[in-house]
Amino acid sequence: MSQSNLHLLDLPNELLFIILNKFGNVNALYSLLGRINERFDSLLQDNVFTKTLHLIKISSTYDYISSFDDSILNRFCSGILPKIHHNDDNLPHLKCFSLICYEKTDAYDNRVLPLLRHMKYLEKLTLYLRLHDRNIFVDGTHLHREILMHMSQLHTFIFYISTEIEINDSIDRLSDNDIQQTFTNIGYHRIACAVNYYRKSKAICHVFSLPFVFDRLIKICNHFPAVIYKHVTELTILDDILFNYEFIVRIRKAFPSLDDLTIIILQPPSVEFGQDELRRYQLSAIMEYLHLTGLATSFESDDYL
Incomplete structure (x- = not known):
């Protein structure tokens, strides 16, 4: 075989693994899975390559709004995750997952939560989310009911979640202590929170694990x-x-x-x-x-x- 005719697929699996790891598993899965051949798909679906996923979305505009209805998240939800876990809805081999988005999103309830519900065997979860267009704050009670109680093997939960809501005179104004108590009630003590009421009808609540790692x-x-x-x-x-x-x-x-x-x-x-x-x-x-x-x-x- 001449050097000029050498193709990527002619390389041994060991070298392909090195290349794919340099590329990053999320980038490789999104760009290549199902688009080359069965051998390449087999490499991409290897447990070593798919047990940890880090999804990060960054914007330079501090208040830009993201719907999360973009091609990357859609492809992971509907195509990649089911395929790499052999259509098992519980994703048994996925042990570490992080979702970091510095943009505001309005799709936490209909996109992010359903995705997390499939990750019952997670051991480490990292979330950085800025939410808006909700009726209530995300607090300890919500996180326990909607996420934590569904992940029995989870031992590390690192998070920052802010929630911006519209308020009126009929809504009780919760304090920092009120939010803190919802975490105390579920046994989470290494957290901090801050609630701010501003303008005439807006409020924002920040909750995060300690130490703050973002x-x-x-x-x-x-x-x-x-x-x-x-x-x-x-x-x-x-x-x-x-x-x-x-x-x-x-x-x-x-x-x-x-x-x-x-x-x-x-x-x-x-x-x-x-x-x-x-x-x-x-x-x-x-x-x-x-x-x-x-x-x-x-x-x-x-x-x-």
Whole structure:
């Protein structure tokens, strides 16, 4: 066989495994499964290659909305997962799964939960999700009822989930302690939470496991939980306060690895020029004090939100 005629499929399985591992199992499964030949499919369906899956979706726009109805997730749900687990609905060989999406999604209940229900034999689960278009917050009671009680072999659950909802006068305003209690009730103590009510009709609830292992924290308010977020490099703060020195010190201590900071200040429509200038001066001081490489600011009025 001449070197010029050497084809990828002429390589031994051992070399193909090395190539596929370099490519990444999720990329390889999505791009190649069912598209070359049976030998290649057999390699891709090997237990070593399919027992761990990491799905990550990243957007540079902090508030971009994703429906999760994209080709990647659809293909994994309907084609790839059933095939690599030989049409067994319980996916017995899948032991580690992570789903990380920095975009907001409105399809948690109809796409993500049904997918997780097939993973009864998981031992490690990692979720980073920003949810909207729900009626209630995701709390400990929900996670136990909808996810944890269906995974008897799960020993590690790492998560960050934020839920944005619309509120009115008929909805009880839950506190941080109310949300924390739902985790205490199910025996989860290494968690933190923060609930923020803003604008006239919106609320956001953050719940996450400790220590915080992700590199982004988006739309947190000024009373964020008092822990160290040593992996966070990108932070978005949503609030209506004037930033004072004490608050800057808190950020510096809590986020030692911070590179990029976005501050969204919700201000009334009648802010005087002098007040606006004062805030901009304070923000420039923040950037210098925190040694940031990036700082973005937005001054927004409730009248336009």
